[in-house]
Amino acid sequence: MKNTLRQRIGEQFSLITLLLWALRVGVFIVVLWGSINTLASGRYEASTWINLVIAGLAQGSIYALIALGYSLVYGILRFINFAHGEVFMAGAFTSVFVAEALERSGFFPKYPILTFAILLIVSMTSSTVVAVLLERIAYRPLRNAPRLVPLITAIGASFFLQYTFRGLYGSGFHTYPEFGQLWGVWNIAGMDIQIVQVFVFLASLLMMAGLYLIVERTKTGKAMRAVSEDKEIAALMGIDVNRVIVITFVIGGMLAGSAGVIRGMYQPQGIWFFMGFHPGLKAFTAAVLGGIGNIPGAMLGGLFLGVFETVGPTLILQGLGIPAANQLKDAIAIIMLVLVLIFRPQGILGEKLAEEKA
Amino acid sequence: MNDNNKPILELKNVTTHYGPILMLKDVNVEIRPGETVCLLGGNASGKTTTLKTILGMVVPTEGDVILAGDKISGLNTTEIVTKGISMVPENRRLFKRMTVLENLEMGAFIRTGSKGIAEDLERVFELFPRVKERLGQRAGTLSGGEQQMVAIGRALMANPKVLLMDEPSMGLAPFLVQQTFDIIQQINEQGTTVFVVEQNANMALSIANHGYVLQTGRIVLADTAKNLLENKMMRQAYLGEV
Ligand SMILES: Nc1ncnc2c1ncn2[C@@H]1O[C@H](COP(=O)(O)OP(=O)(O)OP(=O)(O)O)[C@@H](O)[C@H]1O
Ligand SMILES: [Mg+2]
Numbered sequence: 288m289k290n291t292l293r294q295r296i297g298e299q300f301s302l303i304t305l306l307l308w309a310l311r312v313g314v315f316i317v318v319l320w321g322s323i324n325t326l327a328s329g330r331y332e333a334s335t336w337i338n339l340v341i342a343g344l345a346q347g348s349i350y351a352l353i354a355l356g357y358s359l360v361y362g363i364l365r366f367i368n369f370a371h372g373e374v375f376m377a378g379a380f381t382s383v384f385v386a387e388a389l390e391r392s393g394f395f396p397k398y399p400i401l402t403f404a405i406l407l408i409v410s411m412t413s414s415t416v417v418a419v420l421l422e423r424i425a426y427r428p429l430r431n432a433p434r435l436v437p438l439i440t441a442i443g444a445s446f447f448l449q450y451t452f453r454g455l456y457g458s459g460f461h462t463y464p465e466f467g468q469l470w471g472v473w474n475i476a477g478m479d480i481q482i483v484q485v486f487v488f489l490a491s492l493l494m495m496a497g498l499y500l501i502v503e504r505t506k507t508g509k510a511m512r513a514v515s516e517d518k519e520i521a522a523l524m525g526i527d528v529n530r531v532i533v534i535t536f537v538i539g540g541m542l543a544g545s546a547g548v549i550r551g552m553y554q555p556q557g558i559w560f561f562m563g564f565h566p567g568l569k570a571f572t573a574a575v576l577g578g579i580g581n582i583p584g585a586m587l588g589g590l591f592l593g594v595f596e597t598v599g600p601t602l603i604l605q606g607l608g609i610p611a612a613n614q615l616k617d618a619i620a621i622i623m624l625v626l627v628l629i630f631r632p633q634g635i636l637g638e639k640l641a642e643e644k645a
Numbered sequence: 646m647n648d649n650n651k652p653i654l655e656l657k658n659v660t661t662h663y664g665p666i667l668m669l670k671d672v673n674v675e676i677r678p679g680e681t682v683c684l685l686g687g688n689a690s691g692k693t694t695t696l697k698t699i700l701g702m703v704v705p706t707e708g709d710v711i712l713a714g715d716k717i718s719g720l721n722t723t724e725i726v727t728k729g730i731s732m733v734p735e736n737r738r739l740f741k742r743m744t745v746l747e748n749l750e751m752g753a754f755i756r757t758g759s760k761g762i763a764e765d766l767e768r769v770f771e772l773f774p775r776v777k778e779r780l781g782q783r784a785g786t787l788s789g790g791e792q793q794m795v796a797i798g799r800a801l802m803a804n805p806k807v808l809l810m811d812e813p814s815m816g817l818a819p820f821l822v823q824q825t826f827d828i829i830q831q832i833n834e835q836g837t838t839v840f841v842v843e844q845n846a847n848m849a850l851s852i853a854n855h856g857y858v859l860q861t862g863r864i865v866l867a868d869t870a871k872n873l874l875e876n877k878m879m880r881q882a883y884l885g886e887v
Pocket of ligand 1: 668689690691693694735
């Protein structure tokens with residue numbers, strides 16, 4: 288009796304494994320087939336691909352900056368702050384008014400670097416204030432509530448913030464002024480490389496390096512890691528857990544605020560109260576992709592998603608004969624997420640959560 | 646040592662509840678400076694709860710916890726730790742994804758002077774030469790015995806006046822148990838007051854000055870370790886004599 292049961296479980300297990308493998312091989316073949324078709328058609332030169340990758344890295348680094356906010360908070364509270372997209376919006380939307388004023392007054396054309404610094408400060412401050420208020424007012428009172436409660440609260444907070452900002456700043460679109468110096472191209476080895484994309488990538492990388500240093504090297508960063516592993520023991524070490532949680536929201540807010548300015552410089556149009564939703568969703572995808580709670584994972588997940596959704600439609604979908612492939616980049620991002628989760632449920636760099644929760 | 650007769654840590658008529666459930670009833674414990682005191686008792690008798698009550702992780706519903714004359718019950722854990730109590734928790738509870746060195750650093754989180762911290766790090770290395778060899782290793786990958794060393798080291802890094810230990814012998818091979826108790830004795834001789842919770846009564850009483858026995862949340866015996874070792878009831882209930 289015992290034996291047959293075990294056998295049955297064994298069979299079922301191998302059936303699922305078999306199906307998963309069939310799926311994996313299937314996906315691989317489709318991706319390969321599409322790519323080969325596209326490449327064989329000879330419609331694109333190598334420089335096109337390189338440009339697409341660079342554009343993807345630029346887009347991805349904005350996702351990564353926002354994704355870090357999701358991941359940091361998840362790491363500490365095991366909770367998805369679904370209002371984090373609005374934290375990003377708060378910075379971009381507030382700073383666009385300062386940017387417009389500085390342009391009108393003639394300050395911006397004269398001192399573009401100073402303007403950039405001012406915008407960064409304004410945006411990061413606004414985002415941080417929103418993030419900290421969120422934690423204080425919406426999440427802290429629910430710290431010991433069942434997990435679903437703060438999650439739903441976060442969704443509510445997201446709407447609340449959107450419409451608060453609409454009330455504050457109106458429902459119209461705003462446009463970031465153009466940083467003219469960034470809008471040229473560099474000609475490197477016969478390829479035209481957009482300066483702004485390189486700038487966006489490097490600026491984000493700098494922010495992320497800063498974050499990495501804080502988390503790995505400073506006392507506060509170590510306290511953050513300790514709290515994320517075991518709050519009770521962290522408190523036993525004399526770490527003020529509430530303070531560490533606030534600091535986590537502050538850092539997430541600062542990164543989102545910097546992403547707001549960088550997004551404004553890279554894609555000046557469409558700054559309005561709803562602008563946080565879409566990048567928020569993508570960044571959340573990126574965070575899960577990289578392994579939620581894992582800091583390098585969020586960075587990698589963001590870059591990966593950006594590159595994949597920029598290169599993927601042209602490379603894979605066109606080769607499969609799908610028309611207007613570029614409009615499917617969101618679909619491809621989500622398919623990407625599902626696939627990664629099928630292959631690696633814990634995300635690219637995520638550690639096995641099962642063991643940790645036990 | 647002129648204050649030797651005044652307790653450094655004292656539980657006075659402490660009663661603790663988990664919600665509506667009574668867990669500790671009228672617990673009185675006195676620990677004098679420089680002593681090793683042990684708290685014995687079977688599973689679920691409330692030993693861990695007693696330590697959590699001292700540290701403010703559980704707030705007593707009645708009675709006071711007093712450290713060096715000052716009432717500390719009612720303060721939060723951070724404040725109590727800052728006043729000079731640290732603990733080696735049940736099951737070690739290291740920060741598994743952090744390195745051994747980072748774990749030790751976390752133990753010294755509340756301290757400022759880097760000189761004192763460096764000295765205590767050296768002291769930990771002297772007690773546990775093995776720990777020094779493993780500083781860069783993730784704590785989660787250490788063996789059980791090594792984890793126990795780091796957990797004790799981490800608690801010492803706070804340079805506590807009183808060191809609380811929750812079942813340090815748990816899950817260790819017999820020769821490691823002996824070694825751990827030797828270390829506890831050594832720590833005590835270096836001047837740290839020790840309050841150790843144990844199920845291994847023989848071992849604990851062999852190094853302690855005083856012992857208390859807890860049964861379903863009440864202290865049923867309190868005496869010098871020597872007397873407890875000879876106590877008839879004690880011998881039957883806890884020391885494995887039929
Ligand atoms: N947070 C809590 N809420 C409710 N009951 C609790 C809580 N923590 C512990 N208890 C209960 O209190 C009782 C005593 O627990 P405690 O951990 O103090 O026992 P212990 O003497 O340390 O036992 P052991 O030797 O097994 O570690 C147990 O029955 C336990 O289930
Ligand atoms: Mg216990």
